[in-house]
Amino acid sequence: MIQALAPVIVGAGxxxxxxxxxxxxxxxxxxxxxxxxxxxxxxxxxxxxxFVRTKKELYGFESAKAQSVLSAMQGLLPHVDYRPHTxxxxxxGGQLDLLHQGQTSTLAYSQVIVTSGATDRxxxxxxxxxxxxxxxxxxxxxxxxxxxxxxxxxxFAGSGPLLYLVAYxxxxxxxxxxxxLDSGKLSDQVAAMSDLLAQPAWLAKGLYYVAWLxxxxxxxxxxxxxxxxxxxxxxxxxxxxxxxxxxSLACDAVATGxxxxxxxxxxxLLDCQFVWNAVQGAWLPVCDxxxxxxxxxxxxxxxxASVEGADAAEWSGERAALTxxxxxxxxxxxxxxxxSAALSGHxxxxxxxxxxxxxxxxxxxxxAAQTPDDLLVCRCEEVTAGDLRQTAAxxxxxxxxxxxxxxxxxxxxxxxxxxxxxxxxxxxxxTGQSLEKVGRLRAQAPIKPIPFTTMLKAESVSGKDMx
Amino acid sequence: MTRxxxxxVAIIGGGIVGASAALFLRKMGKSVxxxxxxxxxxxxxxxxxxxxxxxxxxxxxxxxxxxAHVIWGQLPQLLxxxxxxxxxxxxxxxxxxxxxxxxxxxxxxxLGYDLxxxxxSGDTLRSRYPWLGQSVVGGSLCxxxxxxxxxxxxxxxxxxxxxxxxxxHEQSQVIDMxxxxxxxxxxxxxxxxxxxxxxxxxxxxWAGFVAQSFAESVPIEALHPVMAVTEPLRPLMTLSxxxxxxxxxxxxxxxxxxxxxxxxxxxLDDLRARPSREAIGLVLARTVELLPDLHNAHVIRTxxxxxxxxxxxxxxxxxxxxxPGLIHGFGFAGSGxxxxxxxxxxxxxxxxxxxxxxPIEAFSISRFTKVFRPSLQPFQQPKEIFHEN
Amino acid sequence: MSQAPVPLNEPGLLTRMxxxxxxxxxxxxxxxxxxxxxxxxxxxxxxxxxxxxxxxxESGAHRAGFCWMGACQDCWISSEAGDRFKACxxxxxxxxxxxxxxxxxx
Numbered sequence: 031m032i033q034a035l036a037p038v039i040v041g042a043g044x045x046x047x048x049x050x051x052x053x054x055x056x057x058x059x060x061x062x063x064x065x066x067x068x069x070x071x072x073x074x075x076x077x078x079x080x081f082v083r084t085k086k087e088l089y090g091f092e093s094a095k096a097q098s099v100l101s102a103m104q105g106l107l108p109h110v111d112y113r114p115h116t117x118x119x120x121x122x123g124g125q126l127d128l129l130h131q132g133q134t135s136t137l138a139y140s141q142v143i144v145t146s147g148a149t150d151r152x153x154x155x156x157x158x159x160x161x162x163x164x165x166x167x168x169x170x171x172x173x174x175x176x177x178x179x180x181x182x183x184x185x186f187a188g189s190g191p192l193l194y195l196v197a198y199x200x201x202x203x204x205x206x207x208x209x210x211l212d213s214g215k216l217s218d219q220v221a222a223m224s225d226l227l228a229q230p231a232w233l234a235k236g237l238y239y240v241a242w243l244x245x246x247x248x249x250x251x252x253x254x255x256x257x258x259x260x261x262x263x264x265x266x267x268x269x270x271x272x273x274x275x276x277x278s279l280a281c282d283a284v285a286t287g288x289x290x291x292x293x294x295x296x297x298x299l300l301d302c303q304f305v306w307n308a309v310q311g312a313w314l315p316v317c318d319x320x321x322x323x324x325x326x327x328x329x330x331x332x333x334x335a336s337v338e339g340a341d342a343a344e345w346s347g348e349r350a351a352l353t354x355x356x357x358x359x360x361x362x363x364x365x366x367x368x369x370s371a372a373l374s375g376h377x378x379x380x381x382x383x384x385x386x387x388x389x390x391x392x393x394x395x396x397x398a399a400q401t402p403d404d405l406l407v408c409r410c411e412e413v414t415a416g417d418l419r420q421t422a423a424x425x426x427x428x429x430x431x432x433x434x435x436x437x438x439x440x441x442x443x444x445x446x447x448x449x450x451x452x453x454x455x456x457x458x459x460x461t462g463q464s465l466e467k468v469g470r471l472r473a474q475a476p477i478k479p480i481p482f483t484t485m486l487k488a489e490s491v492s493g494k495d496m497x
Numbered sequence: 498m499t500r501x502x503x504x505x506v507a508i509i510g511g512g513i514v515g516a517s518a519a520l521f522l523r524k525m526g527k528s529v530x531x532x533x534x535x536x537x538x539x540x541x542x543x544x545x546x547x548x549x550x551x552x553x554x555x556x557x558x559x560x561x562x563x564x565a566h567v568i569w570g571q572l573p574q575l576l577x578x579x580x581x582x583x584x585x586x587x588x589x590x591x592x593x594x595x596x597x598x599x600x601x602x603x604x605x606x607x608l609g610y611d612l613x614x615x616x617x618s619g620d621t622l623r624s625r626y627p628w629l630g631q632s633v634v635g636g637s638l639c640x641x642x643x644x645x646x647x648x649x650x651x652x653x654x655x656x657x658x659x660x661x662x663x664x665x666h667e668q669s670q671v672i673d674m675x676x677x678x679x680x681x682x683x684x685x686x687x688x689x690x691x692x693x694x695x696x697x698x699x700x701x702x703w704a705g706f707v708a709q710s711f712a713e714s715v716p717i718e719a720l721h722p723v724m725a726v727t728e729p730l731r732p733l734m735t736l737s738x739x740x741x742x743x744x745x746x747x748x749x750x751x752x753x754x755x756x757x758x759x760x761x762x763x764x765l766d767d768l769r770a771r772p773s774r775e776a777i778g779l780v781l782a783r784t785v786e787l788l789p790d791l792h793n794a795h796v797i798r799t800x801x802x803x804x805x806x807x808x809x810x811x812x813x814x815x816x817x818x819x820x821p822g823l824i825h826g827f828g829f830a831g832s833g834x835x836x837x838x839x840x841x842x843x844x845x846x847x848x849x850x851x852x853x854x855x856p857i858e859a860f861s862i863s864r865f866t867k868v869f870r871p872s873l874q875p876f877q878q879p880k881e882i883f884h885e886n
Numbered sequence: 887m888s889q890a891p892v893p894l895n896e897p898g899l900l901t902r903m904x905x906x907x908x909x910x911x912x913x914x915x916x917x918x919x920x921x922x923x924x925x926x927x928x929x930x931x932x933x934x935x936x937x938x939x940x941x942x943x944e945s946g947a948h949r950a951g952f953c954w955m956g957a958c959q960d961c962w963i964s965s966e967a968g969d970r971f972k973a974c975x976x977x978x979x980x981x982x983x984x985x986x987x988x989x990x991x992x
Contacts, residue, residue: 065956066975067977072955077905077925078924078925078977079925080908080909080924080925081905081908081925082905082907083904083905087904120774120777122771122773122774125774127774134778136774149953149955149957150953159942159947159949159952159960160948161899161937161938161948161949161950162899162937162950163952164951164952164953164954165952165953165954165958167953167954167955168951168952168953168954168955169954171954171955171974172900172930172954173903175927175954176905176925176926176927176930177902177903177904177905177906178900178901178902178903178930178934179900179901179902179903180899180900181899181900181901182901203903203904204903205901205903263937263938263948264899264937264938264948264950282899283899293957301765409942409952409958409960410943410959410960411943411944412942412943412944412945424656425652425656429536432536432539435539435543435648435652436648436649436652441798442728442797442943442959443728443795443797443959443960443962444957444958444959444960445797445798447957447958448952448953448957448958474798474799474800475771475772475777475798475799476796476797476798476799478956478959479728479795479796479797479959480795480796481793481794481795481796481970482781482784482785482791482792482793482794482795482796483785483792483793728943728962729943729944752943752944753943792968793964793968793969793970794970795970
């Protein structure tokens, strides 16, 4: 089977980098397209030039892994067609649509590995659009990438391992972490222990962060839910609640998130089939062990396929590349088969750990039912929970795309990235359906906003009218 | 398990045509069952440009368009909502003197239909509307035309019909239909059986399949106009814009987003369509030319839909040529949004009185006298493919 | 390279924790000359001095971005020349002339 086209990798985080490395090691020269200025994704995001913090300071316990991944890509540069600052905004007819420095172009592919990563999964609370409230990932970028704290008195609120990690990173860097509010209860975390023990090293790391925070006087509250971010034009205090009642914290910054949300828009435009994933609590592209999707020539890896963390991203990136190679050659070498099996083994163990994380870090109990009507769910279009409920009731809406069409939720610039999880939870709750039943928001090109000026080139290229 | 419903009228298709027909039939006291494969007003009726205009239509459509114009004026009373409908004016732009001549010709031909068209020079237009680009040589303004939000209006017709007592079934695909001297029998994929005396074929781009079921083939083709929308922008455009000779159509919604359409996308499958990159490029390049102030704006979303086109770009409205009780209302070639409510009213008249008070002979299905094989044959590409809604 | 010390805590939303050794960069925000550091994104530079970067389209409420990674689309800002871009994804350039609050429209 001869393939004339170079394989394409979309996304240069750990998954994309290991995929590229594997392809190069096997004699190919992939195109690596990445939206960011520099490789590393979010977790191993590299600071700009002239920053002096060491990798240890930047990445803590992950510094060795970060070093390995980042230097791998550095070494690959002469052997790949690396396209940073390049957004893939659409795909059609075997060609990706790229946007780079205001110019559009197309890139033909016969095999593409999509490693588009994830963003924070947000459950909003009153006042979350106030200046001073940022996502957990955003707070981490501020510190890692810019050497800044998001405020002088920071509260971390949400759930998931990232909550503890970023709070720890902030406190370690000298920021004043006022409190950490974890919606999960200690009993949730205890119940998850058996799954979490599938990866004792990670569990130990997590426990270390918790212990360190305690030891350094950071108040850690469990079963704690943010109620309202208050302030005139920016954040001044946070109202929150736990079993003991309602409390107020003076603060000028809140970092919030409840896990991560896969960026699957490109997979959708590639016409991949999706399936409900009960552990992730999301509709995700169908993707088997090998990284193959329902579309021939399209592979997925990393958090963009399913949120399993950075290590699993490296493994699945390599695995998807091995699959691509065997599909390209029409057969797999014994070495590749063995390696793929080993990688699958690692990933399977990680998935057990992931199941444990889901159990250890549940959403606030009855979250959707407790959201007040005046809560802004869609921050782009300023659609409230009440608007959603009213639309659903008046128009008999049961499905998320219909809810979007009638209420405008998810119609703004971010195309639902920040609000779709919450909107789906609210729709499911008020219609008495499972989260699965309300369906998934369909992706529409462009994947991110594109300027009109790019299109000025298009007509000069194909001058004839559409007939 | 089959559940059986009997009603005077069954309607296939819950777009603006079918849903308005259901509403008007209820007002005339008929029982109605409407079967919609997806959600009412979610297809072409809900994703079109949103133009509510008479200007530019073929002369034979103008009586219907005038009738629709009156109904649009009553939208709040009819639907209990405004649907962002504004009579802000529709301006058809000329980019050459030949275009101006064409607009003047249309002005003459449409006299007597109350369009009240004003032909204005490019300079006059730019002094009134400074956001128009230099390539505008002139234009024809229909001050009482306008635009609305199809995402809200089309489903609202179905909602109003439901509130008026129509039996509306969404996500209900008709899998077979038959006619006998006892009337029509339809079955849906969920096991619903509907029996009726009349059947309205309002199935949009898929109406050809319904017609075929009754041995009546039409050369309908599915095409896919492309739409794009910007982020909210400061108030700029006070009119709905079109371009003489084809090109783009553009309007600014109440919230500030500019909605722009034109060119053509492609079908992913029978039910789904996507904008093509070529179309997106063309539409947006032409927008910047026409509306230079959009230079720094961004497109945040594009989409396409599935519209039914007959070769003459005129719809099929009126009784079946083969089956008594079957009445057609489809094939609006991308221009059905404004006409829709009038067509719905006409269909209800055809059921209740056997005739339409608005002339529709030109839209008879009988004009397609050739017999086609069940798999629709290809036919000549229409010359002009840019259409406003 | 400027030798003058950079104040660690400017009056905006953010606080510098480290990396203050970088070269100072002068930029303009709403006509006012301000200082950032080379390697700041526009978002960082602006939020060091202000507590917002734009107004929301609907209500006009102050917004200061949210995700820092180009996803939330809530940090759009304009240059005086009319260019519009996401503050979190754009590096600060010397003499950049920015207008806060206008990132939602042309």
